[in-house]
Amino acid sequence: MIYDNVLETVGRTPVVRLRRITAGNGSEILVKLESFNPAGSIKDRTALGMVVRAELDGRLKPDGTIIESTSGNMGKALALIGAARGYRVILVTDPKAPRSMVEFVRALGAELEIVDTPDENGGYQRPRRERVRRLTGEIPDSFWPDQYNNADNAATHAEQTARELLAEVDSFDALVAAVGTGGHISGISATLKREKPRVVTVGVDAAGSAAFGFPVGCWAMRGLGIAWPPGNLRHELVDQVQLVTDHEGIATSRMLARSEGLLVGESAGAAVFGALNYAHRHPGSRIVTMCPDGGANYFGESFDDAWLRERGLFAPIAANGLDRLDRLIEAAADPVHPPVHRADRVAESG
Structure with a gap:
């Protein structure tokens, strides 16, 4: 196919099944690889x-x-x-x-x-x-596009990304997506709630992020986490929240490269870690996970052992055995932060 300009190639990104990073209980994790977009991300x-x-x-x-x-x-x-x-x-x-x-x-x-x-x-x-x-x-x-508060952000994903996903995957039980601006998780989930209301939406965020109203702290992962609740994040469209620590998310992105041949970014690693936790808790389920970008952006950072050592992240990855596939899978069953259901979160904040 011949395109008139590079922007016509945005979208139509592939969905790939994970073969080795699995819960081993009949559940299935599918990842949608947004790094295939022309500038490399969702x-x-x-x-x-x-x-x-x-x-x-x-x-x-x-x-x-x-x-x-x-x-x-x-x-x-x-x-x-x-x-x-x-x-x-x-x-x-x-x-x-x-x-x-x-x-x-x-x-x-x-x-x-x-x-x-x-x-x-x-x-x-x-x-x-x-x-x-x-x-x-x-x-x-x-x-000023103002990606955190512009309603066109979420609308784009509701009208385009979600429709593309539904055309590619006919049946699934959960959507797992990292939360940055709130746009893609809110937009995709809005369409899913209309078209497939039984699909559970899991929002994955960095431990230390205030997007869902948790106390703000510090985190190293890029592509997710924010110091205030973004305007595009619609809490009512997120059924569960999974906070992921830096060492859990980064270890998963590194493992995806070595065990699946998938070079993805830190937010994608966090999302897959959250998906793996959901898979442990829901045997036989099919989970679609959004992988926002590729790993080439992180060669001098989270894929670099020296960078991890400088930031104190190499030690917790090694100490918890997260550089081994079997231990990483086990760790996802019992993460540092257990998932929080939206109803529980509303009760806490009220």
């Missing part, structure tokens, strides 16, 4: 959906400027869209932004604004967003 879908809708309603004008706060895949997706559609793209990031992201977006012509002063908690997300607000006020015809 954010290609999100970014394109938000841009197209903004074009249609006039928020983004021809030859306009796209400005967004990002330190990862959203920046790569917007840089690709800007190059393909002729927009100026300004990405507001911080000194912690991975080199792989910086090099990717610069190669596509995006501009970088670096916020080098963190907030009182040492984080950069809020200061970055403040910089975006200032820039959009100064630059004419600028558009």
Whole structure:
């Protein structure tokens, strides 16, 4: 097939069955590999959906400027869209932004604004967003996608990603997805609740994230976790919450590479760890797991033993035997944080 431009290749990502990372009780874990999108992640879908809708309603004008706060895949997706559609793209990031992201977006012509002063908690997300607000006020015809609060984020996944998934997998019992902006889990789940109401939605988040109202802490994994509840996360569409520690999620992403030949990112590792826990608790079930991006972004980080040692993560992985397939599978049956049902979480917060 010949496409008119690279953006037409977004979507239609493959679904692969895990063969070795299984609970061994008749359950089945299927992973949808979003790294097959042209900029390498599920954010290609999100970014394109938000841009197209903004074009249609006039928020983004021809030859306009796209400005967004990002330190990862959203920046790569917007840089690709800007190059393909002729927009100026300004990405507001911080000194912690991975080199792989910086090099990717610069190669596509995006501009970088670096916020080098963190907030009182040492984080950069809020200061970055403040910089975006200032820039959009100064630059004419600028558009801020605002991925955390833009309803077009979730709508894209409800209308496109979910429909694609339903066409690929005719029957399944659970959807497991990592929570970042809340867009893809809320969007996909919204459609599933209408089309397949018996499917359970499991939200996987980093231990230390405040997305579901838990106390905010620290975490090392990228691609999931946020210091406040994002506007796109609809709690009523998530049936269970599984908090995953850094060593559990990162060990799983490394094991997926070595045992399944699947090179995926840290949030995908966390999601598969959550799916494996669900599989242990529900023999014979079929579980679809969203794998948001590929592992190439993490070669100098979570796939690097020295990087893990510097951050104190190598020791807990080794101490818990999570560098062995059998021990990792056992650990998923008894994770550091047991899953929390939404009804229980509502009772706690009330």
